[in-house]
Amino acid sequence: MSPPLVGVIDHGAGNLVSIAQGLERAGGRVRPVTGPDGLEGIEAIVLPGVGVPGTAMARLAEAGLVEPLQEWEAPLLGICVGLQLFFDSSDEDGRPCLGMDPGIVRRLVGAPLLPHIGWNDLHFPGNGTAADRLFENIGPDATFYFVHSYAPVPEDPSLVIAYARYPLPFAAAVRNGPRVGVQFHPERSGRSGLQVLSNFVAEVRESSSRNPVGGDSP
Numbered sequence: 001m002s003p004p005l006v007g008v009i010d011h012g013a014g015n016l017v018s019i020a021q022g023l024e025r026a027g028g029r030v031r032p033v034t035g036p037d038g039l040e041g042i043e044a045i046v047l048p049g050v051g052v053p054g055t056a057m058a059r060l061a062e063a064g065l066v067e068p069l070q071e072w073e074a075p076l077l078g079i080c081v082g083l084q085l086f087f088d089s090s091d092e093d094g095r096p097c098l099g100m101d102p103g104i105v106r107r108l109v110g111a112p113l114l115p116h117i118g119w120n121d122l123h124f125p126g127n128g129t130a131a132d133r134l135f136e137n138i139g140p141d142a143t144f145y146f147v148h149s150y151a152p153v154p155e156d157p158s159l160v161i162a163y164a165r166y167p168l169p170f171a172a173a174v175r176n177g178p179r180v181g182v183q184f185h186p187e188r189s190g191r192s193g194l195q196v197l198s199n200f201v202a203e204v205r206e207s208s209s210r211n212p213v214g215g216d217s218p
């Protein structure tokens with residue numbers, strides 16, 4: 001079986017080179033996507049983003065990618081602002097986002113300094129151990145690289161699969177079915193970040209084996 005083909009959305013605000021390199025090291029093939037035609041034959045989407053959600057949304061709308069993203073039912077990984085776009089709106093600029101998950105992106109409460117920049121560890125709901133497959137084979141001392149001042153607050157707390165503290169807890173990763181997002185940057189998080197990308201690629205491979213797509217040539 002050939003490596004799964006992952007489309008990385010290029011809306012002009014994301015670290016595409018590092019993300020593509022990470023996905024390829026994780027066992028995937030990568031296609032930059034700048035419009036709906038680029039989604040043909042891909043098996044998963046990565047939606048990166050830096051900056052302000054409203055600007056990212058405007059670029060997605062200009063590219064004709066808002067509805068295709070909202071209708072996407074295969075694996076989808078949002079990174080940083082890409083995760084924030086899953087929700088209804090952001091307090092950062094007050095503009096609507098993709099609205100796929102109910103909730104609002106809010107400024108970090110009680111933060112000693114913003115933006116929150118640097119390495120932080122993750123905590124997990126329930127018994128405190130990672131239950132979601134995105135964090136399989138991640139050691140208990142793993143840390144991840146964050147650069148942000150805002151984070152999503154889902155209406156349904158059960159969507160949160162990992163949180164971090166700065167110093168109060170905030171959502172660091174969420175999942176809704178095949179759609180998963182992380183507030184940190186796995187492409188900048190060394191070996192642990194690569195393991196997260198590898199876990200996502202493995203999930204894509206498994207999903208594709210159950211629901212094959214036609215025409216997988218880049």
